[in-house]
Amino acid sequence: MDRGSLLHIGCGSESLPSWLSEYKETRLDIDEACKPDIVASMLDLGDIGEFDVVFCQHALEHLYPHEVPLAIKEFLRVLKTGGYALVFVPDLEDVKPTDEVIVVAPSGPITGLDMYYGYAKALREGNLYMAHKCGFVSQTLNDVFVKEGFTKVETKRLKPYNLMAVAIK
Numbered sequence: 731m732d733r734g735s736l737l738h739i740g741c742g743s744e745s746l747p748s749w750l751s752e753y754k755e756t757r758l759d760i761d762e763a764c765k766p767d768i769v770a771s772m773l774d775l776g777d778i779g780e781f782d783v784v785f786c787q788h789a790l791e792h793l794y795p796h797e798v799p800l801a802i803k804e805f806l807r808v809l810k811t812g813g814y815a816l817v818f819v820p821d822l823e824d825v826k827p828t829d830e831v832i833v834v835a836p837s838g839p840i841t842g843l844d845m846y847y848g849y850a851k852a853l854r855e856g857n858l859y860m861a862h863k864c865g866f867v868s869q870t871l872n873d874v875f876v877k878e879g880f881t882k883v884e885t886k887r888l889k890p891y892n893l894m895a896v897a898i899k
Contacts, residue, residue, distance in 0.1 A: 732752065732753075732754060733752040733753050733782070734753055734754070734781075734782030734783065735753065735754050735756065735779075735780075735781045735782050735783070736750060736753035736754065736755050736756070736781060736782065736783040736784075736785055737756050737758060737775075737778070737781040737783070737784050737785065737808060738755050738756065738757045738758060738785050738786075739758050739759075739772050739775075739784060739785065739786040739789060739805070740758070740759060740760075740772060740786055740787070740788070740789025740790075740792070741757040741758060741759050741764060741766055742759060742761070742764050742789075743764050743765075744787070746785070750783075750785060753782070753783060756768065756778070756781070758770055758772070758775070758778075760772070760859065761859050772786070772789065772790075772793070772801045772804060772805075773793070773797055773800045773801055773804065774804065775804045775807070775808050778808060779808070780808060780809065780810045780813075781808055781809060781810065781813060782809075782810055782813045782814075783809075783813060783814060783815075783816060784805045784808065784809055784813070784814075784815040784816070784817075785815075785816050785817075786805070786815070786816070786817045786818070787817075787818045788818055788819060788820065790817060790819050790864075790866070791819050791820055791862045791863070791864055791865060791866065792848070792859060792860070792861065792862060792863060793863055793864060794863045794864060795863070795864040797863075798864060798874055799874055799877065799878055802815075802874055802875060802878040802880075803878050803879075805817075805897075806878060806879055806880060806899055809899040810899070811899055812898070812899065813898075813899050814896055814897060814898045814899065815875070815880070815895070815896070815897045815899075816894070816895075816896055817871070817894070817895045817897070818888075818892055818893065818894050818895075819865075819866045819871060819892075819893050819895075820845045820862075820865065820866070820891055820892065820893070821866070821867065821868070821887055821888070821891045821892055821893040822845060822846065822865040822866060822867055822891075823867045823868065823887065824891075825842045825845045825846070825891060826842045827842045827843050827845075827846040827847070828841065828842045828843060829841050829842070829843055830842060832845070832890070832891060833890040833891055837849065837851070837852075838851060840891075845862075845865075845891060846862060846865060847861065847862050848860045848861040848862040866893055867893075868885045868886075868887055868893055871885050871893050871895050872884075872885045872895065875895060875897040880897035880898060880899060881898055881899065882897070882898040883895060883896070883897045883898075884896050884897075
């Protein structure tokens with residue numbers, strides 16, 4: 731069953747979660763090494779058509795704070811009326827920027843410093859796209875979607891250290 735079209739922004743080498751598998755996925759990333767369908771920045775999605783869903787998992791934090799509203803405007807622009815953005819970012823609410831391991835992910839242990847500045851292992855290996863340039867708590871994530879014109883926004887704190895926003899056009 732096809733539930734519609736989904737733009738996977740900042741896809742990296744990750745597959746869609748299985749619960750989104752019924753969507754027709756278009757993969758977009760700034761890094762051509764990830765072999766996306768579209769090589770582009772989320773700051774300028776270009777003329778790529780309209781989508782039912784924009785899915786962005788752990789990519790917004792790789793933008794500078796002044797760039798985040800530009801990306802959110804682009805998400806809104808490429809969504810069909812009634813479509814929605816589904817966004818996940820690290821939740822910095824209770825995180826201290828230390829080298830203490832706070833969660834173990836499939837990629838390895840994640841510290842507070844990783845949450846603030848990007849995954850140190852990937853950065854040491856030369857992948858500068860993995861640097862974090864901004865961060866979010868529930869209120870700041872909610873506010874940027876509202877300010878940029880989404881009609882309904884809900885944010886939820888998820889364990890471990892994740893924020894989710896669902897924003898409807």
